[in-house]
Amino acid sequence: MVELQRLRKTFGPIIAVDDVSFTVGQGEVLGFLGPNGAGKSTTMKMITGFLTPTGGTVKVNGFDMQERPLDAKKNLGYLPEGAPAYGEMTPLSFLAFIAEMRGFRGAELDRRVAETMEKVNLEGVARQAIDTLSKGFKRRVGLAQAIVHDPAVLILDEPTDGLDPNQKHEVRGLIKTMARDKAIILSTHVLEEVHAVCTRAMIIAKGKVITDGTPAELEARSRRHNAVILRLRGPLPDGVQAVLEGVPGVKRAEVIDEGLAEHEYRILPADGQPIISAVSRCVHRQDWDVVELSVNRGHLDEVFRSLTMPAQALS
Amino acid sequence: MGRIGVIFKRELIGYFATPIAAVFLIIFLMLAGAFTFYLGDFFARGQADLIPFFDFHPWLYLVLIPALAMRLWAEERRGGTIELLFTLPVTLWEAVVGKFLAAWCFTGIALALTFPTWITVNILGEPDNGVILASYLGSFFMAGGFMAIGSCVSALTRNQVIAFVISVVVGLAFVLSGYPMVLDVFSGWGPQFVLELISSFSFLTHFNALGRGVIDVRDLVYFLSLIGFWLFATALVLEWKKSE
Numbered sequence: 050m051v052e053l054q055r056l057r058k059t060f061g062p063i064i065a066v067d068d069v070s071f072t073v074g075q076g077e078v079l080g081f082l083g084p085n086g087a088g089k090s091t092t093m094k095m096i097t098g099f100l101t102p103t104g105g106t107v108k109v110n111g112f113d114m115q116e117r118p119l120d121a122k123k124n125l126g127y128l129p130e131g132a133p134a135y136g137e138m139t140p141l142s143f144l145a146f147i148a149e150m151r152g153f154r155g156a157e158l159d160r161r162v163a164e165t166m167e168k169v170n171l172e173g174v175a176r177q178a179i180d181t182l183s184k185g186f187k188r189r190v191g192l193a194q195a196i197v198h199d200p201a202v203l204i205l206d207e208p209t210d211g212l213d214p215n216q217k218h219e220v221r222g223l224i225k226t227m228a229r230d231k232a233i234i235l236s237t238h239v240l241e242e243v244h245a246v247c248t249r250a251m252i253i254a255k256g257k258v259i260t261d262g263t264p265a266e267l268e269a270r271s272r273r274h275n276a277v278i279l280r281l282r283g284p285l286p287d288g289v290q291a292v293l294e295g296v297p298g299v300k301r302a303e304v305i306d307e308g309l310a311e312h313e314y315r316i317l318p319a320d321g322q323p324i325i326s327a328v329s330r331c332v333h334r335q336d337w338d339v340v341e342l343s344v345n346r347g348h349l350d351e352v353f354r355s356l357t358m359p360a361q362a363l364s
Numbered sequence: 365m366g367r368i369g370v371i372f373k374r375e376l377i378g379y380f381a382t383p384i385a386a387v388f389l390i391i392f393l394m395l396a397g398a399f400t401f402y403l404g405d406f407f408a409r410g411q412a413d414l415i416p417f418f419d420f421h422p423w424l425y426l427v428l429i430p431a432l433a434m435r436l437w438a439e440e441r442r443g444g445t446i447e448l449l450f451t452l453p454v455t456l457w458e459a460v461v462g463k464f465l466a467a468w469c470f471t472g473i474a475l476a477l478t479f480p481t482w483i484t485v486n487i488l489g490e491p492d493n494g495v496i497l498a499s500y501l502g503s504f505f506m507a508g509g510f511m512a513i514g515s516c517v518s519a520l521t522r523n524q525v526i527a528f529v530i531s532v533v534v535g536l537a538f539v540l541s542g543y544p545m546v547l548d549v550f551s552g553w554g555p556q557f558v559l560e561l562i563s564s565f566s567f568l569t570h571f572n573a574l575g576r577g578v579i580d581v582r583d584l585v586y587f588l589s590l591i592g593f594w595l596f597a598t599a600l601v602l603e604w605k606k607s608e
Contacts, residue, residue, distance in 0.1 A: 097451040100606060122453040129451070133444030135374075137381040149370045150452045178381075194448070 050075055050202050050232035051096060056105035058091050058256075065091040067256035068105070073232045073249075075201075078224065080247035080264070081236035084357050088256040089236040090130055093206050096234070097127040110201045123151070126200035130207055132191025136180035140171045140190050143179060147194040165197045169223065185216040192220065196227065203227065205235040209242060221245045240349040243267075250349075254357040264349070269321060270356075271347030277316040277328045278305075280341035285312055289337075296331045298324045311340060367454050371462030372469070379470050388432060392474045395424055400481060412489025417481055418499045418575055422539050422567055425510045429471065430531030433514020434524045436463055437602065441522040450606070460599045464515050464591075471507040475500065495577030502574025505587035506567055510535050512594035519601040542566030 051073045058066040066088045073079045081089050094100040096107050098114045098121060107114040112121035134143055144162045153161055166172050169189040174182055179190055188208070195203060208224065209217040217239075224233060224246050237243065243250045243264045250267050252259045260267060268274055281289070289312065293302035298319055305313040318324045325344050332339055379385040396417065400406050404416025440446040449459055485491050514531040521527050540546045542563040550559055563569065570583040 094447070099447050099451050101603075119453045119455070122451060125451070127448075127451045129444055129447040131444055133448055135378065135445055136443070137378055138374075142377075146370065146374045147452070150367060150454060152453070 050110055051234065052106075052108040053092075053096065054106045054108075056092065056095060056107065057103045058088075058095060058100065059103045064256050066095065066102075069253070069256070069258055070105075071251070071258065071261065073202075073234055075232055076229055077249055078228045078233045078235065078247045080243040080250045081234060081253065082238075082240070082243065082250060082353060083236075083253040087254045087357070089253060090206055091256075092253070093127075093204050093234065093236060097125060097204050098122055123198070124201045126195035126198065126203045128191045128195045128203075128205045128208055130210075132188045134179045134187065134190050134194070136178065138179055139176050140166065140179060140182075140186075140193070141175040143190060144193055144197055148197050151198045153198070161197055161199075165193045168196070169193045170219075184211050185213065188212060188216070188220065192223065201231060203231050203233045205233065207237060208235055209237070209239065217242075240353060243349060252353060252356055259356050265346075267352055268347035268349060271349070271352045272355075273315070273317065273345050273351065274321050274347035275318050275323050275325075276345040276347075277318075277325050278313070278341060278343045278345055279316060279328065279332065279339070280311055280313045281332075282311055282338040282340050283309060285337065290314070292331065292335065293328070296324065296327050298322055298327055313341075315345070366458075368458045368462040368465070371454070371459060372466045375463050375466030376469060379466070384432070384435075385470070388428065388470075389474050389477060392424065392428055393477055395428075396420070396478055397481070399424065412485055412491040414481065414485055414491065414496050414499060415575070417478070418503060418571075421503045422506065422571060425471075425507055426532060426535050426539060429507060429510035430514045430517075430528045430535060432467060432470065433511050433531055434518050434527035436467060436515050437519040437598070438522050438524045438527045442524075446602075446606075456599050456602060460515070460595050460602070464512060464595055464598075467515070468508045468511050471511060472504055475504055475507065492577060495575070498577045498579050499575045501579065502571045502583070505574075505584060506571045509538070509567060509587050509590045509594075512591040512598070513538070516594045516598040516601060519598045520605065538565060539567045542569045 053072070054070050056066055056069045057064075069088075069092060081093070083089050091100065095102045096109070096114070098107075098118050101115070107121075109121040110124035112124065114121045135146075138146065141162065144165060145158060148158045148161050166175060169192055171186065171189055171193060174186055179187060182190070188211070192205075192208065195205070205224070209220050212220060221242065224235070227233070228246070228248075235246070247264055249262070250264050251261045252267075260270070279293070290302045290304060293299060293314060293316055296316075299316055300319040301317045303315045303317065305315050307313075316324065316328055323344070325342070329342060332342065399420035400417040404419060406416050409416065437446070440449060450456070482496060485496075486493070513534050514527070517531045517534060518524075518527045520530070537546065543566075547559055547563060550562060570586050573580060573583050
C-alpha cells in the first residue's frame, strides 16, 4: 500500500534521506526508529507529499505521489509532528473542515465527523477552541483529522509524544484497532511503543535504513537476548559464578548485585540460544534458594544505541 | 463548493473567530473617518463628493493591509498547519487563491462598512454616485494589490514582524512609483520608457484614474494582473521554502 523506491532528499550539501526503499502492506504497523535528525520526519514528509523528493518515488495505494498527488493524498491520513491544528477552531469545526476538504458533504460529512469524534473520545470538548485544550486532547484532534476519511494508509509522526501513560495506552489501543485494514507507519522515540503496537520495526540513522525486521528479530540482536536473570537468597558458597558458567550453552555469568541477603546474576547465552531450562536444572541441583529466575528478551534501547552510535562512543 | 471555497470559508470565519476581525474593522473605520473629516476637511470643503475619503485609502491600506496579510502564511508555517494543509488533497494554487480571496473579501467587508460616509454625503448634497461607485471599486482592487503583495512576503518568513515591515516597504514602492521619490532614482540614467514603465506601476495612478469616475478596463486589468503576479510568486515561494 505504501511503496518507497530509492527515495532521496538533500538540503544543499546535507543528505537527509539516502536511498531509502521499502514497502508496507495492509495490516502492517511499521515503527520508524532513529535518533533525532536521522531522517524519519523528512521521509514521512515525502511519503505524505509535503516535501518533494530529490530522487526516487513514493506510491500510496498505487498512486505515484509526484504524478498523481491528489489521488495519492486522498488515500492517506497524516498526523504531523506536534499535531498542528487551527487553534481558533473547535474540534467539531476543524474536523468538519478537514472532511469537507476531503470531499465529504451533508449527512455523510456529519456522520464521519461524529464517528471519528467518538472513536477518539472528543465529544466532551467538541465545542471548545482547540487552543484551550490539553496536550492529550490536541493529539487526539490531530489523530481524528488523520482518520476522518478512513484512509488506507496512515502516517503518524510521534503519535504518543508528550502524552501521559493513560493517554499513550489509549492511543496505542486505537492504532491497534485500526491496524487490521490499513498500512500504518509511525515514528517514535519510545522503544516500548514498538513492542506495544508495531508488527515491524525499522531503524534509520543518517538517512539510511540500518535494520528492518519484527520487533522480536530486533531484540534478538541484543547482546542480552535470551539472557537469564537469576536472583538467589544468601548466604551462598563461593564459586556460584563458576558453577553457572559451567552450565552448557552459557557464555558468561555476570554479577549484577552481590549483597548480603541477595545475589543477582545475569547469565549470557553463548549464541543467543535459550538457556533457561539448563540454568533452571542447575539451580535445582544446587538447591539454591531462588527468588527470581527470568528470561531477558533483549533490550531494544541497547540494540538501538549499538546500531545508531559510532563504535567509539559506545565504549 | 470546490476546495478553494472550503478554504475561503474556513479562513473568513477564522477572522471572525479571533479578535482580528473586531480590531481591524474598528481601527479601519475609525482611521478612515478621522482622515476624512479632520485631515481631509470633509465639511469645510463644502463639496458633495468623497474625494477626501478616498484620497487617504492608499495610506490606510499601506499600513493596515500588511497587518492583516502578515499572518496569512507566516502563521501557517509557525503553527505547522502548513504541513496539514498541503498534505490534504489540494493543490498549492487552490490554497493560495482560497486564502487570498478570504483576506481580500475581509477587506471588502471593512470597505463596505464605510457606507455611513456615503449616506452622509448623500444627505448633505447630491454627489455623483457613479464616481463614488467607481472609487469604491478602485479602492477594493487596490486593497487586493496590497493583500497579494502581503501574501507573498508572508510566505517568505515565519516571523510576522518581518513580514509586516517588508510588506509595508514593498507596498510603499508601489504606491510611490509614480512620484519623484522613486522616479528620481532612475531619472538620471534610465531611458524614458523605463521611467514610464515604472510610473505605470503606481497604485496611485490607477487608483486616481478610477477615482475620476471612469472605469477603464486597463486600470482593472492592471490590478488583477498585479494580484495574479504576486499570488503566482506566493506559490513559488511556498514551494521553495516548504522544507524550512
